[in-house]
Amino acid sequence: xxxxxxxxxxxxxxxxxxxxxxxxxxxxxxxxxxxxxxxxxxxxxxxxxxxxxxxxxxxxxxxxxxxxxxxxxxxxxxxxxxxxxxxxxxxxxxxxxxxxxxxxxxxxxxxxxxxxxxxxxxxxxxxxxxxxxxxxxxxxxxxxxxxxxxxxxxxxxxxxxxxxxxxxxxxxxxxxxxxxxxxxxxxxxxxxxxxxxxxxxxxxxxxxxxxxxxxxxxxxxxxxxxxxxxxxxxxxxxxxxxxxxxxxx
Amino acid sequence: xxxxxxxxxxxxxxxxxxxxxxxxxxxxxxxxxxxxxxxxxxxxxxxxxxxxxxxxxxxxxxxxxxxxxxxxxxxxxxxxxxxxxxxxxxxxxxxxxxxxxxxxxxxxxxxxxxxxxxxxxxxxxxxxxxxxxxxxxxxxxxxxxxxxxxxxxxxxxxxxxxxxxxxxxxxxxxxxxxxxxxxxxxxxxxxxxxxxxxxxxxxxxxxxxxxxxxxxxxxxxxxxxxxxxxxxxxxxxxxxxxxxxxxxx
DNA sequence: GATTGAAGGGCGGATGTCCAAACCTTTTCT
DNA sequence: AGAAAAGGTTTGGACATCCGCCCTTCAATC
Numbered sequence: 001x002x003x004x005x006x007x008x009x010x011x012x013x014x015x016x017x018x019x020x021x022x023x024x025x026x027x028x029x030x031x032x033x034x035x036x037x038x039x040x041x042x043x044x045x046x047x048x049x050x051x052x053x054x055x056x057x058x059x060x061x062x063x064x065x066x067x068x069x070x071x072x073x074x075x076x077x078x079x080x081x082x083x084x085x086x087x088x089x090x091x092x093x094x095x096x097x098x099x100x101x102x103x104x105x106x107x108x109x110x111x112x113x114x115x116x117x118x119x120x121x122x123x124x125x126x127x128x129x130x131x132x133x134x135x136x137x138x139x140x141x142x143x144x145x146x147x148x149x150x151x152x153x154x155x156x157x158x159x160x161x162x163x164x165x166x167x168x169x170x171x172x173x174x175x176x177x178x179x180x181x182x183x184x185x186x187x188x189x190x191x192x193x194x195x196x197x198x199x200x201x202x203x204x205x206x207x208x209x210x211x212x213x214x215x216x217x218x219x220x221x222x223x224x225x226x227x228x229x230x231x232x233x234x235x236x237x238x239x240x241x242x243x244x245x246x247x248x249x
Numbered sequence: 250x251x252x253x254x255x256x257x258x259x260x261x262x263x264x265x266x267x268x269x270x271x272x273x274x275x276x277x278x279x280x281x282x283x284x285x286x287x288x289x290x291x292x293x294x295x296x297x298x299x300x301x302x303x304x305x306x307x308x309x310x311x312x313x314x315x316x317x318x319x320x321x322x323x324x325x326x327x328x329x330x331x332x333x334x335x336x337x338x339x340x341x342x343x344x345x346x347x348x349x350x351x352x353x354x355x356x357x358x359x360x361x362x363x364x365x366x367x368x369x370x371x372x373x374x375x376x377x378x379x380x381x382x383x384x385x386x387x388x389x390x391x392x393x394x395x396x397x398x399x400x401x402x403x404x405x406x407x408x409x410x411x412x413x414x415x416x417x418x419x420x421x422x423x424x425x426x427x428x429x430x431x432x433x434x435x436x437x438x439x440x441x442x443x444x445x446x447x448x449x450x451x452x453x454x455x456x457x458x459x460x461x462x463x464x465x466x467x468x469x470x471x472x473x474x475x476x477x478x479x480x481x482x483x484x485x486x487x488x489x490x491x492x493x494x495x496x497x498x
Numbered sequence: 499g500a501t502t503g504a505a506g507g508g509c510g511g512a513t514g515t516c517c518a519a520a521c522c523t524t525t526t527c528t
Numbered sequence: 529a530g531a532a533a534a535g536g537t538t539t540g541g542a543c544a545t546c547c548g549c550c551c552t553t554c555a556a557t558c
Contacts, residue, residue: 065545
């Protein structure tokens, strides 16, 4: 048995690898992932208060996990007050109404707020461009309806934010790219923790709505570049507001 | 013990939740994640052939995993021929040179190629915009150097692709947003499986280079919108090539 | 009023993953 | 010769997950 390797270590290339290559790997458990998914959907209002989740036996099949794992997740969401379950023939797991108050953003969250915004920017720029290229008339009609809701809720921030989320997720759905919908949902979820804790006077919401209108108009015309520009202005507006209130260097 | 829940299931809202909410959750193990990370970095050339990885005891600390888990990953990468290890004081784990031939894209990969492109589009649009806003002169000089390499490798696709990756990842690093670097790396890795299997005549590469030049010029001037436009043209160019060769819808 | 079906609730074991902490072997430098 | 630094090996335990099976509840139905 010769100990001589067929290959000799060469003198390394000049280029140093990005340090991101050796950054910590985080392994998510099925339990965590499920709590995150359902919890985010609930907090974003994608699962409406009072609505019923699919039956456990069906839901675990859809999610591709064991029922016991799903039950752990549902138990956690139950303990935090986001869902409750009733037994018996017409029973099921339901989204609580009203929802428990959101908890304040963690220190870790606050420390990384800029990266969170960056990530959302990327996702939403992609969504804007692809939606402009692919949205069908039916999508646009649905989005217009949401936009009307937005115009009508300037005074009620909770309702406004709700409709805002619907608009952005709806735009993502118009791209017909499930992964983008997923990414957009996650990004909105991460942002919500930040957005819920800053003041939003009606005037800010009104200017936000003007950007929404421009965005939808560009999407309707299929003008991808204008859509991207409108989205960028929209997002960087809220980013400026955050920058003024958070410890962001 | 009353069996009456304080809350009654309400009639659900009119809005149906996005089906993405109940899509399968995939839990990645630390082992898989590590193989993916290191494997991608190697395949992309971010870890140069012949270069040495950090010692196992150091690397597992950096990656935040146990040494035995890291060794499983390194064993897997060793069996596929991407790395090899030597023992003793000056030993270590090294990136193989030359690398084993890439394996053809899986059926699953091909079936989802459009979503992969969409995801890359999003990431890269975000990178383009943020790089234009944040890149420092030092970043730009380094990127220009890579661009020169690109101009000189029109005839050698492997070398060209290598430099192309460096350019895109370098741009991501200029955003100072580690998560975007991560995302850009993953997106390039996913694309490589597709790109390696389609022909790239020098004329295509030349036109690609023209787009690179425009992109870098816009970034240098801090013109975010032009950078985004240049990036979009660049990416959708390669997407058109793919669309012509793959079973796309 | 008994039965049935669909829902949540619970238990126990089998399996696989991950980690921590040792200890061994090889090589090279001092 | 010995220390140091690297990969290689073994062990045991903690934990997550899955699977199957059975129980409880309760509205609908017979």
